[in-house]
Amino acid sequence: MLPLEDAISGCGWQRIYIDLPWAEGSADTNASGTTHVAEGALDDIREQLGDRPFALIGNSFGGMIARYVAHERRGQILGLATLAGVYEPAHQARSLPRRQVVLEDPAVLALAGQGRADYEEMAVVQSEATLEAFTRYALPGLCGANQSVLEQVASEYALAVEPEVAHPARFEAPSLHLFGRQDHVTGYEDGWKLRDHYVRGTYAVLDAAGHNAHLERPDLTAALVKDWLARISTAL
Template identity: 35%
Template sequence: MNCKVKMGNIFYEVIGEGFPIIILHSIGTDHRSMKEWIEPIFKKINGYQRVYIDLPAHGNSDIDINLKSTDDMLTNILDFIDTSFLGMKFSLIGSSFGGYLAQGILHFRQNHVKSICLLAPVLHLIERTLPEKVVIEKDGNLLSALDSDLRSAFETLFVYQNKESLDCFLSEIQPGRILANKDFLTSDWREKGYFFSEEPFQGVSSLRQQALIILGKQDNICGYKDYDYLLNKFPSSTYVILNKAGHMLHIEKRQVVQQLVEDWLCE
């Protein structure tokens, strides 16, 4: 489905009925990267409507020439939420850059967000404390058979570079990489408009939402050491650092992450 918004349109897929959960994926892929691991959770849980969106400039969500920054991306998403869920409460799940946008949504719609789940989320920080790149498992023969683009992306994202991870990458991540708006994503947006103009939760001492924050100890993209600021904003939070997990923790530690999300939903 498509929803016309201020600077383009938002494509989204809705599954199930009940309390809405708005789900935001990471940069360079699309909503299918979240759908594949989240949907199995709801084989045991009823009463939730899952709203998977393609972020602006991703998947089938189009942008117009006026969209220049992450502030603009957030404006489109808030426009979608206000159009589709006017006055309704909802929860949020966001991964990586989608987790950064989820923080922006909560910042501007605090009274409407019931709870929030963040997986390896981007923080409003220019400098980050990152661990060195670690590869726990590597299949050299498997990697040598990949073209340079696939291999580079796969090696960047994963600490388990084996067939199981590659199969997930090709079926869940790569389809969205093909559709992503590369003109926008490789533009000067990263240098000039990547961070919000207003820091989320600045001046807010605490947030009442039930929060789940999951990080990977071997995540050399977003790290795990800089999150005390975010953690301290949520007195009602579960904070988990998974060992032997990188930025793609929902693939590399899928069952553990699914169980944590299930517990968060049932709290």
């Protein structure tokens, strides 16, 4: 999430980043599944904020956790944003585009070093800029992740009940749902299916962007995040 620091801090928001159980140094290594992770996130938020209102943003798996928290604490929620978020937990059931690299550059891959396999697996735009962003912001988390915890969560990856099913009333806080057009990991069509639930949602599918959409299209992502925060401020 750190690539968006300037966009968020420039709008005057306090930021609180929650470590999920597989993060390096996390004390919670007994996660039994996604619901456990989601409840842990709720506990962290209660401890940090009490009953103060807040907005929530999550990337990838964090997008699924953010949706859960936003619906469970709807009375406190000022807004919700998901970036390449998980909307369909079962990978085999997802509507996914074919794997496509929009810009290939073997010279960039040669510079990737030990992170080449992870970068090449995800990169839709192979450039020095996206490699630098991936190496700085994504690779440390991948290298430091507790694999046993990841396996525990993967064994029970779906929430017990999807948030929009558990809380079917339409979500009326300003929201942002950003996807990569070439995201072969979570796709975009499953998220679009919920557009009628998020009645104040901006939906954006960015071309030349995969699962790391915010690293490959940083300026546009930042602009959409700023717009989302401005809409929240207007709604207060």
